[in-house]
Amino acid sequence: MVRDVRIALQLQPQHADYRRIRDTVAEAEQLGVDIIFNWDHFYPLSGDPDGLHYECWTMLAAWAEQTSRVEFGALVTCNSYRNPDLLADMARTVDNISDGRLILGIGSGWFEKDYQEYGYEFGTPGSRLDALAEALPRIERRLSVINPPPVRKIPFLIGGGGEKKTLRLVAKYADIWHSFADAEVLPRKSAILAEHCAAVGRDPAEIEISVSVAGRGQSAKPDELGPQFVDLGATLFTVGVSGPDHDLSQLRDWITWRDGFKR
Structure with a gap:
C-alpha cells in the first residue's frame, strides 16, 4: 500500500491563551497542514509547571467548528481520564x-x-495498559451502536512503543501508530509490530506509521530526515509547537517538503 505523505501539527495547549491557540489553528490550516493535534494533559509538560494550560476534548470540539478541511484529534487521549463508553460518545459527537x-x-x-x-x-x-486493552473494545462497541453514528469509521491512533502490550494493541485496533521512535529505533519496533499483526491476522500495511520530527529534539531538515523515515515506512510527520509564541517555521518547511516529495 502506497500512502501519501502527510504533515501534522501538534499544537501543545500550554503557555498561550486560547485566542493565540485559535489563531494558530487557523494559520496552520491555511498553510495546508493535513492534521492538527493537541494533547490530553491538565498541566504543562515543559516550562512553568503551573503555567497556562487547557483541557483536550473541549478544545477539540471548538476546533471541529473552527476548521473546515483538516483532520484533528489528540496526540493522545489518556484512557484513564474518561469512561470508555463516554469517550466513544464524545468522539462521535x-x-x-x-x-x-x-x-x-x-x-x-x-x-x-x-x-x-x-x-x-x-x-x-x-x-x-491492561485498562486500555479493556477500553478499546468497549469504545468500538459503543461507536457501533450509538445513534446517530459517526460520520465515518473514526480512525484510531494508538501512541507508544511498548513491545509486548502496546504494539499488540496497535496490531489489533489501530489505523495509525504514533511510534515516538527515532530512525534508529523504528525498524526494530516496526518488525515487532509486524509479528503482532501476523498473530492477529492483520496486514501491517493497513496501519499508517506516524513519527515526531520537530519540537521533540529532532533537528534535521525535512529533505534529510523525511526520505529516511519514508524508507522505513513512516508517512505521517508531526511538528510540535508550544506557547507563548507558536513558531510555525518548521511546519512550513515540512509542508514545502511534502509538496515537492516524490518517491
Whole structure:
C-alpha cells in the first residue's frame, strides 16, 4: 500500500491563551497542514509547571467548528481520564460536528501529576495498559451502536512503543501508530509490530506509521530526515509547537517538503 505523505501539527495547549491557540489553528490550516493535534494533559509538560494550560476534548470540539478541511484529534487521549463508553460518545459527537474529520488518538497515560491532582488512580504502566486493552473494545462497541453514528469509521491512533502490550494493541485496533521512535529505533519496533499483526491476522500495511520530527529534539531538515523515515515506512510527520509564541517555521518547511516529495 502506497500512502501519501502527510504533515501534522501538534499544537501543545500550554503557555498561550486560547485566542493565540485559535489563531494558530487557523494559520496552520491555511498553510495546508493535513492534521492538527493537541494533547490530553491538565498541566504543562515543559516550562512553568503551573503555567497556562487547557483541557483536550473541549478544545477539540471548538476546533471541529473552527476548521473546515483538516483532520484533528489528540496526540493522545489518556484512557484513564474518561469512561470508555463516554469517550466513544464524545468522539462521535465531535466527529459529527466536524462532518467526519476526527482522529481518535489514545494511549494508556503516563503523567503522574495529572493523576494525583485530579484524583485518578495512577497504578502501574502494566495496569494502565491492561485498562486500555479493556477500553478499546468497549469504545468500538459503543461507536457501533450509538445513534446517530459517526460520520465515518473514526480512525484510531494508538501512541507508544511498548513491545509486548502496546504494539499488540496497535496490531489489533489501530489505523495509525504514533511510534515516538527515532530512525534508529523504528525498524526494530516496526518488525515487532509486524509479528503482532501476523498473530492477529492483520496486514501491517493497513496501519499508517506516524513519527515526531520537530519540537521533540529532532533537528534535521525535512529533505534529510523525511526520505529516511519514508524508507522505513513512516508517512505521517508531526511538528510540535508550544506557547507563548507558536513558531510555525518548521511546519512550513515540512509542508514545502511534502509538496515537492516524490518517491
